[in-house]
Amino acid sequence: MAASAPDKDFPWWLLAVVALGGFAYWQILLDDLYTQVLTTLRRGIVTTVFVTLVGFALATALGLLLALAALSRSLILRQVSRFYIEIIRGIPILVLLLYVAFVLAPALVALWNWGAESVGADPIRTRDFNLLWRAILALSIGYSAFLAEVFRAGLQSVDAGQIEAAEALGLNRWNRFRHIVFPQAIRTILPPLGNDFVAMVKDSSLVSVLGVLDITQLGKVTAAGNFRYFETYNVVALIYLTMTITLSLVLRRFEKRMRQRPDG
Template identity: 60%
Template sequence: MIKKRSLSTLPWWLLFTVIIGLLLSWNIVSDENYAQIFNTLSKGLWTTISVTLIAFSLATLAGLFVALAGFSRFAIVRQIATFYVEIIRGIPVLVILFYIAFVGAPEIIKFYNWALQGFIENGLISAARTRDFNMVWRAILALSISYSAFLAEVFRAGIQEIDKGQIEAGKALGLSGWQRFRFIIFPQAIKKILPPLGNDFVAMIKDSALVSVLGVQDITQMGKVYSASTFQFFETYNVVAFMYLVLTLSLSLTIRGLEGYLRRNEKH
């Protein structure tokens, strides 16, 4: 019985994943074609990581702002925050990506030129052109907007779990709204928020592959270009999947470890 229980609790999925990863790693090391593919796709690795990190950081800040707006004492502010969350969550990430890249970016440039028209006419600054708005930053902006709505819900749920009695006690002590948030709400909410934030970060890494439709030179785009020129589709997309798997699986395991650590701390 003990052996059966121990075997049943083994993470077989992880074992099989590691075996597949080792096989692909061996191919990359021993096979010249795989090595060439890996070296080519590695050029897009930094783009994937940087786009994800910047977009997620902006989405986190925007999500926190929207979540706090949802708790405002002004009804109009709460309604605007709810409207933003529901609209953005209801639109696919790819559609937002296209909208920001081909509709939002030109309008932003038009607004910039209009707002600074006096400076432009006096020759103090140059008028901006749509092509000056880099596709990488359009992709970052789109991912930030898309994920900010989901992260706002994560923050909202975490804040709502805080005992209202503690907030009332903070008011009784004369703490301002910012002080209550800083010293009472946020330190407790962050423990509940971190795991889902980590899961959304993993999801953004995968969704960052969508930026390839804008020609951004990430892992997916590099794989698309390489496979189209060499017709090595099987080998190329094996490496593409392997690189994303390494990124997402390592982060997922880190998040699980963090969740276990937080649970142990709560018990103590």
């Protein structure tokens, strides 16, 4: 009975995915049209990775600040954090992208110009606010609300007795957070944090509605030019699958190693 356990846990699904993926890439290398499409879309991979990494980093930082505000002793900070989280979580990412790009960005430019006039600086135009950065700002705002809840749940999972003991030992709030709370909370936070990172890779495709030249946008342009939608979108889907499955496996491995580390 014990000998059959490894066979039961063997990732046959991964073996199937690798086989299908290898066959698909082999077909791409043999077909000139597929190769041409892949070469064209390769430029969009850099944009997709950049949007995801920068957007997720900003969202993580803002989400952590929101979580700390939500757990603050200040009633005002708690209410402001909750207001932000509930409002942003209720808006679809696509709508948020359009709102930030065409409403918030012009408002920020107008505010900048108002401040620039008071100090004698040169004004800027709305089109100077790059669409790529508008998209990154929108994704950061949207995901920060979800990550704030991830951080809040993780921080609250730490036993209150340990925090009280650290306080009794004379540790200030920063040292309690750095040495006691966060090292334990991160084990709870990592799995959902990794899931949201993979989700942002997929949601980064929404920036194509702003004309940002990511994988999806280049796929749309390529398909509109060669009218070979089947081949083009096969490559688009394959690229996203390669990125998301690889990330999921790396994150799963990292989480497993974190769980195996001793508490000390």
